[in-house]
Amino acid sequence: MPTIPDLPVLGEHDDPNSMLSKKFGREVANYFSGSPLNRLSFLRGDRDFLRQAFSYPSTAFLLMNNLDPLVRQDDPSHLAFATIADVVPLTGEDPFGKTEEEQIRDFDSADDKHPPVIVFLGVDDKAQLPSSRQVEEFAYKSFRGSPYFAVDVTPRGEGKVAVEARKLVERLKERGLEFHQTAGHRHMGLHAGQAAMYGHARALIDWNARNPFCAQCGQTTLSVHAGTKRACPPTDMAGGTVPHDRKPCATRGTVSNLSFPRTDPTVIMAVVSADGTKVLLGRQRRWPKFWYSTLAGFQEPGESIEEAVRREVWEESGIKVGRVVLHSSQPWPFPASLMIGAVGQALPGAEAETVFLGHDAELEDARWFGFDEVKLALAKGVSNLGESAPEGYVDGGLRLPPQTAIANQLIKAVVEGWWVSPRM
Numbered sequence: 001m002p003t004i005p006d007l008p009v010l011g012e013h014d015d016p017n018s019m020l021s022k023k024f025g026r027e028v029a030n031y032f033s034g035s036p037l038n039r040l041s042f043l044r045g046d047r048d049f050l051r052q053a054f055s056y057p058s059t060a061f062l063l064m065n066n067l068d069p070l071v072r073q074d075d076p077s078h079l080a081f082a083t084i085a086d087v088v089p090l091t092g093e094d095p096f097g098k099t100e101e102e103q104i105r106d107f108d109s110a111d112d113k114h115p116p117v118i119v120f121l122g123v124d125d126k127a128q129l130p131s132s133r134q135v136e137e138f139a140y141k142s143f144r145g146s147p148y149f150a151v152d153v154t155p156r157g158e159g160k161v162a163v164e165a166r167k168l169v170e171r172l173k174e175r176g177l178e179f180h181q182t183a184g185h186r187h188m189g190l191h192a193g194q195a196a197m198y199g200h201a202r203a204l205i206d207w208n209a210r211n212p213f214c215a216q217c218g219q220t221t222l223s224v225h226a227g228t229k230r231a232c233p234p235t236d237m238a239g240g241t242v243p244h245d246r247k248p249c250a251t252r253g254t255v256s257n258l259s260f261p262r263t264d265p266t267v268i269m270a271v272v273s274a275d276g277t278k279v280l281l282g283r284q285r286r287w288p289k290f291w292y293s294t295l296a297g298f299q300e301p302g303e304s305i306e307e308a309v310r311r312e313v314w315e316e317s318g319i320k321v322g323r324v325v326l327h328s329s330q331p332w333p334f335p336a337s338l339m340i341g342a343v344g345q346a347l348p349g350a351e352a353e354t355v356f357l358g359h360d361a362e363l364e365d366a367r368w369f370g371f372d373e374v375k376l377a378l379a380k381g382v383s384n385l386g387e388s389a390p391e392g393y394v395d396g397g398l399r400l401p402p403q404t405a406i407a408n409q410l411i412k413a414v415v416e417g418w419w420v421s422p423r424m
Contacts, residue, residue: 005077005404008034008192025418030330030341031188031404035196036129037122037148044120044226049140050096053120053147054084056138060129061087062121062150062201065169067209068179069190069198076180079194082172087151090116090164100224104231109220110239116161117208119150119227121200128193150201150227152209188384188404195404196331203333204228207261210335215259217249229258266337267308268296270410271321274348279374279414280319280355281398282366287385291399294407295366299340309342317366318356322347327413330406341406343414371415373398378412 008029015021043049053059060081063070070080095118098106108114123138125145138147155165169179190198208223214232221230232251235243251257271280271294281292297312299305306324313321321344330339346353355366377398383389384402393399401407 005031005189005195006192007031007403008196010034028328028341028409028413030328030339030406030409031192032195032199032331032333033329034192035122035200036124036126036193037197037200038125038143038145039122040120040143041228043140043143044228045100047096047099050120050226051094052140053123053138054096054118054149055093056147057084058136058138059084059147059149062148062197063087063153063168063172063179064150064201064205065165065179066154067202067206068181069201070172070177071180073176073178076178077189078191079198080177081148082151086168086171087153090153090161090168091118091151096226100231103222103224104233105235105243106237107222107233107235107243108237108239110159110237114159114161116165117152117205117223117227119201119204119208121148121150121197123147148197150205152205154209188402199331199333203331203336204261206333206335211259214249214251216251217247219246219249221259224258229260232257232259262336264337265299265305265308266296266332266339267299267305267312267342268294268339268406268410269309269313269321269324269342269344270294270327270407270414271313271319272343272345272414273353273368274346276345278368278370279411280313280317280346280366281369281374281411282317282363284362285364288399290381290396291385292365292367292369293401293405294410295363296339296407305340305342309344313344315360316357316363318354318359319366320347320352321345327410327418328406339406341410343410343418369398374400374411374415378408378415382408 010027010029014027016026062079063082070082071078072080095115123143123145125143137144153165153168155162204227208227211230212220214221217232219232221232224231232249234246234252236246237243282295283292295313295316299308305326309324310321313319324342324344327341327343329341332339357363357366377400380392381389381397381399382402383399389399400411
């Protein structure tokens with residue numbers, strides 16, 4: 001039976017005596033949130049900081065190969081971090097030696113010159129992550145802690161960088177490490193804090209990999225700002241020593257020629273019946289038998305969260321929703337969604353609560369489930385997609401997503417009375 005991962009702890013942010021907690025209940029933290037790192041996002045453009053942090057002996061590197069994270073073969077629930085000595089053959093000793101302006105000026109699209117994407121993740125300034133490196137902690141101005149970077153070591157092409165990436169992957173395998181394949185199950189078994197780090201790294205490395213070309217002119221772009229921006233340079237060395245002008249690009253004549261990572265807002269909602277005794281759940285055709293979840297869908301431009309909840313529920317199930325309350329959110333790096341969790345209540349009346357699947361063909365089925373049946377499923381029928389049902393499950397019973405999915409947290413909140421009383 002698979003190990004059930006823990007969920008993030010809010011720590012100092014979780015004050016049960018605060019005015020908001022007393023009125024609305026304790027904050028809910030979902031899987032892929034709760035990073036132990038201080039992102040220090042304002043230092044991503046500080047070359048001195050990046051150079052010192054990258055080369056510091058205690059700095060740890062999260063390596064990603066085809067978006068799969070490096071873990072120990074005997075314990076894939078924890079990330080395995082590389083050292084500066086591991087990554088230098090691939091990244092070079094001083095990948096942040098140039099300013100962003102100099103990087104853009106000296107851009108070289110030749111395969112041998114194209115560096116791997118390096119993402120600054122943040123600094124562990126509260127010593128929350130275990131470390132076997134007994135060295136003095138990193139310090140820069142008033143900031144102290146252990147720096148963390150992510151590096152894309154995916155071998156691409158046949159140039160020098162790709163060759164070094166393949167060598168690095170082989171060396172890591174010889175040390176009992178592996179890149180844990182995330183396709184299908186999406187690596188939902190990581191320790192909570194490290195799952196947040198993995199989600200952060202995955203989202204940014206995936207965005208860089210998906211955007212090698214400028215959306216306006218189609219030319220190659222360059223990763224800058226510690227992996228969080230991409231620029232369309234005006235010139236290209238193209239393997240030589242003299243820069244050549246590239247085709248004109250409209251972005252260079254505007255405020256900025258930079259593109260930024262995208263985040264797609266997605267609403268996901270537990271819908272309660274008008275009398276407060278049932279919850280609406282649906283299923284897609286590809287899911288295992290008896291496996292249901294909450295409804296979800298992308299928020300559209302010019303649409304509020306509440307409007308998106310009502311529209312998606314009506315389009316997918318025919319149910320008309322009245323009041324909508326926000327519950328919690330979950331970063332979902334597959335590839336770049338922010339799951340906005342809500343609880344909605346159906347309008348009273350048979351017409352408003354009648355399921356109709358004729359608007360949108362996304363769902364195979366949607367139905368109302370009584371709270372008692374849902375509580376039993378939470379106790380006996382929870383699993384990841386692709387995993388067998390847990391011990392104690394009776395065939396034919398309702399199956400639900402695991403606690404690492406915000407859908408599970410929304411369902412649990414509804415049947416435990418989150419929506420009718422303060423959650424203390």
